[in-house]
Amino acid sequence: MTGAIEVLRAGPLTTVQDLGRPGFAHLGVPRAGALDGPALRAANRLVANPDDAAGLEVTVGGCRLRLRDARTVAVTGAPASVTVDGQPVGYGVPVRVPAGSVLTLGPARQGVRTYLAISGGIAVPAVLGSRSTDTLSGLGPPPLRDGDVLPLGQPHPVPSTVDRVEWRAPGPEIRLRIRLGPRDDWFTDEAIRTLCGTPYTLSPMSNRVGARLTGAALGRRRAGELEPEGLVLGAVQVPADGQPLVFLADHPTTGGYPVVAVVDAADLPALAQARPGATVTFHGPQR
Amino acid sequence: MRDDGPVRVRQVGASALLVEVDDPRAWFAELWRRREAGEAVASEIVPGARTVLLDGVPDPAALAARLPGWAPRAGAAADSGGLVEVPVTYGGPDLADVADLWGTCERGVIERLTRTEFRVAFCGFAPGFAYLAGLPPELAVPRLPAPRPAVPAGSVGLAGGYAGIYPTASPGGWRLVGRTTVRLFDVDRDPPALLPPGTRVRLVEAPS
Numbered sequence: 001m002t003g004a005i006e007v008l009r010a011g012p013l014t015t016v017q018d019l020g021r022p023g024f025a026h027l028g029v030p031r032a033g034a035l036d037g038p039a040l041r042a043a044n045r046l047v048a049n050p051d052d053a054a055g056l057e058v059t060v061g062g063c064r065l066r067l068r069d070a071r072t073v074a075v076t077g078a079p080a081s082v083t084v085d086g087q088p089v090g091y092g093v094p095v096r097v098p099a100g101s102v103l104t105l106g107p108a109r110q111g112v113r114t115y116l117a118i119s120g121g122i123a124v125p126a127v128l129g130s131r132s133t134d135t136l137s138g139l140g141p142p143p144l145r146d147g148d149v150l151p152l153g154q155p156h157p158v159p160s161t162v163d164r165v166e167w168r169a170p171g172p173e174i175r176l177r178i179r180l181g182p183r184d185d186w187f188t189d190e191a192i193r194t195l196c197g198t199p200y201t202l203s204p205m206s207n208r209v210g211a212r213l214t215g216a217a218l219g220r221r222r223a224g225e226l227e228p229e230g231l232v233l234g235a236v237q238v239p240a241d242g243q244p245l246v247f248l249a250d251h252p253t254t255g256g257y258p259v260v261a262v263v264d265a266a267d268l269p270a271l272a273q274a275r276p277g278a279t280v281t282f283h284g285p286q287r
Numbered sequence: 288m289r290d291d292g293p294v295r296v297r298q299v300g301a302s303a304l305l306v307e308v309d310d311p312r313a314w315f316a317e318l319w320r321r322r323e324a325g326e327a328v329a330s331e332i333v334p335g336a337r338t339v340l341l342d343g344v345p346d347p348a349a350l351a352a353r354l355p356g357w358a359p360r361a362g363a364a365a366d367s368g369g370l371v372e373v374p375v376t377y378g379g380p381d382l383a384d385v386a387d388l389w390g391t392c393e394r395g396v397i398e399r400l401t402r403t404e405f406r407v408a409f410c411g412f413a414p415g416f417a418y419l420a421g422l423p424p425e426l427a428v429p430r431l432p433a434p435r436p437a438v439p440a441g442s443v444g445l446a447g448g449y450a451g452i453y454p455t456a457s458p459g460g461w462r463l464v465g466r467t468t469v470r471l472f473d474v475d476r477d478p479p480a481l482l483p484p485g486t487r488v489r490l491v492e493a494p495s
Binding site: 228 | 300
């Protein structure tokens with residue numbers, strides 16, 4: 001018999017995430033998947049799961065779960081206290097949890113998104129090849145609620161060869177490397193200089209769809225509306241108010257505001273872990 | 288960036304290309320075919336109104352150099368694509384306003400819509416939401432000044448030069464002219480969208 005977890009306290013926003021749902025953007029299906037992909041991969045490796053196993057993305061507030069059978073778990077991403085039946089256990093290391101024990105993740109001490117991998121993975125039914133919750137379209141399992149029971153898969157028989165991962169805290173300033181385009185020609189030269197030369201502040205309106213920024217407005221050279229076109233992860237879209245927005249995993253597949261630049265995918269996990277109020281700077285351009 | 292006659296290729300980040308073309312639907316079909324044939328590698332091929340996006344491309348510069356030679360033959364998309372008839376019960380809350388904007392009566396709007404053969408130009412907004420092209424530019428209607436907080440699933444609306452059908456209940460600013468009960472998106476169907484890009488669509492009147 002395979003196991004399960006019972007959700008005793010879901011927290012403000014806890015979702016099931018794997019590496020996402022690529023391949024269906026032409027049908028309007030967002031990619032979804034863990035916002036801090038390296039953290040989820042690390043957690044999976046600690047418990048000997050494949051990289052694409054589903055874990056939990058726990059947003060800021062922690063959560064509490066009961067494991068119905070004995071499993072190995074690992075916590076990565078935003079650092080938080082981890083306890084098993086009230087006893088502190090390690091962060092970033094594999095932890096053996098006995099059957100029936102209660103696992104509690106405290107609020108994130110730094111960062112925003114804590115990842116929990118459980119050996120065998122969360123085994124809710126895959127939707128279009130992924131178990132990820134997509135907060136934009138509603139595909140995949142809904143965000144966790146108190147009282148939910150989530151099935152687990154079969155653990156891998158061979159123990160993990162990874163025994164520890166560290167949290168790399170983002171610095172006081174989130175540096176995003178960009179490549180200009182595809183619609184940089186819709187903006188004034190001054191707007192491009194402003195984008196690359198002035199700091200922006202991460203807005204509390206940010207979510208899994210995008211990181212909203214506030215700061216100097218980016219002025220347009222061209223008026224009018226752009227006909228809808230495909231969007232990529234990390235696209236820096238500039239709506240009518242001139243305030244840039246960096247698209248994250250649950251972004252829409254097409255959009256009608258011009259994209260001035262695209263952020264290097266390697267810099268997006270740090271952005272996803274930055275707290276509202278953080279300073280964000282753009283660095284480029286490269287063509 | 289390249290500018291080779293009718294094909295303009297813009298680099299998008301480190302691993303995507305935006306191809307600006309006259310006929311995105313034909314290009315989408317052609318690029319899809321070439322990917323199936325192993326001639327191109329991309330994790331996503333996404334048509335837009337005037338573009339096709341290729342995302343997840345391992346070597347964008349090499350692919351960009353080959354694209355101008357891949358122009359689909361003229362009219363290639365005209366004879367392809369399945370036909371889907373969507374039964375619509377006309378009579379949405381904005382039908383009278385659309386009739387005013389078109390300078391006709393409600394019956395005139397219904398007759399115009401039912402005799403138009405639409406084509407799915409591209410998808411977006413929500414899984415399975417297809418932008419249906421086929422109305423002449425002079426029949427383009429503006430979105431509502433403020434979107435409705437809740438549009439029921441199956442609502443048929445008009446905005447810009449497009450018609451569209453809401454696959455699920457959501458907020459929305461399209462002008463609603465009817466309803467359908469067909470399921471537009473079903474994750475257990477292959478493909479999951481009833482109306483993928485390129486599909487020919489008729490919005491036929493549902494039997495009352």
